Amino acid sequence: SQQGEEDPQALSIQEGENATMNCSYKTSINNLQWYRQNSGRGLVHLILIRSNEREKHSGRLRVTLDTSKKSSSLLITASRAADTASYFCATDARRGNEKLTFGTGTRLTIIP
């Protein structure tokens, strides 16, 4: 599997419920980022968490990072129809070159 894999690949929940997406990676990282993509167009940066951080909040978003398990989760609380999008994690490998590596994404559908 590639660096940065999200699961599930697709998730459908009722509006108002919480949505949790996970990302696993293989190599040590400096930071991990989550991005959102609507309708196959440009990605929008949501949040960045550094390797020495365990949890970070931004509005209805909560990101956790477990470097021992090489995994991260993105929680969206009180979901809204407008949250329907694809969500990608991106990792910055500590020994890597100057690139981010994006995962394959989770397609989230919020049912009104």
Added chain:
Amino acid sequence: GAGVSQSPSNKVTEKGKDVELRCDPISGHTALYWYRQSLGQGLEFLIYFQGNSAPDKSGLPSDRFSAERTGGSVSTLTIQRTQQEDSAVYLCASSLFQGKETQYFGPGTRLLVL
């Protein structure tokens, strides 16, 4: 302020033709990326420009693909002799200094090769 812009938004071309895709990064951003995304798939890295350094071309899928970045700003991605499998959304992103930082994406160019 202006974000990353890309043109054209959509491009339909015939197999065998050459196409040029343009990216205008955010002013002052020294790092610029090109990605390709096929329908329902993740992002495939193509090429990375960082300042005046030689670009990282390791993601280009074949020698039909090339990219330039003139004056450290605007970039063009050229696909020669297009094939149907080149059909995808081509995304450009820029970041302030290093590619490992937050990347700001353009809206993409949707390429369809008939």
